[in-house]
Amino acid sequence: MTTAKTGSTASGTKDGMPSMIAYLTRVLKTPTIGAFWEELAEQAREQNWSHEEYLAALLQRQVADRESKGTVMRIRTAHFPAIKTLEDFNLDHLPSLRRDVLAHLATGTFVAKADNVILLGPPGSGKTHLAIGLGVKAAHAGYSVLFDTASNWITRLQIAHQAGRLEAELKKIRRYRLIIIDEVGYIPFDPDTANLFFQLIASRYEQGSVMVTSNLPFGRWGETFSDDVVAAAMIDRLVHRAEVLNLTGDSYRTRARRELLAKDRAGRD
Structure with missing residues (x-):
């Protein structure tokens, strides 16, 4: 058979x-x-x-x-207020911004080296857009990212401090390869709050990347942190291994409004 x-x-x-x-x-x-x-x-x-x-x-x-x-999940958990890309950013109004430096940062290699990025410039210069765009690029490169405003970061640390778990919270934040702190300088901090912010920066020193946007030059950070010594110590840790971009030029939003008004007038003529 x-x-x-x-x-x-x-x-x-x-x-x-x-x-x-x-x-x-x-x-x-x-x-x-x-x-x-x-x-x-x-x-x-x-x-x-x-x-x-x-x-x-x-x-x-x-x-x-x-x-x-994985990229979709990393972008979702980054909590960006909106998804903005570098490709959508109009660089023409920022002639001082070096394209080669921005292109290098877009590769995300600064995150791999735990380096920092500081974006300084007046309101409307596009700091937040660039920070989000670079954060999105980092997420695409496989790095975990967390975004929030300086005031919200402080609120988070204050809640943890009051609950007696500040160290645990800082350890949790260190799991993110890149944190983005937006709008430093818009709201002044009292000494206790400034100390919490300093602890956040110190906890990531050479351990994880920090990206900061601020409307104030470094010389005026003492006004925000109520203490020139604390501000100097914080700046020292941030800029030790950092790319500092000073953004000068027309306000991105003001220029966009002018162009919109010009088109509207041209349409009525």
């Missing part, structure tokens, strides 16, 4: 193989492989791929999908 051979499907896949692969991809948590292995197998047969080429194509599809989902 002869034993019946295992049958094959029209595409060349052995009976039972799809269910086995479905099971294995669930166990391995590789859903993209589970969804595309058959389609790529057909393409491999048609184009005479080697086993290695087929495996590489399948793994590349899985990795690309995972990285895409």
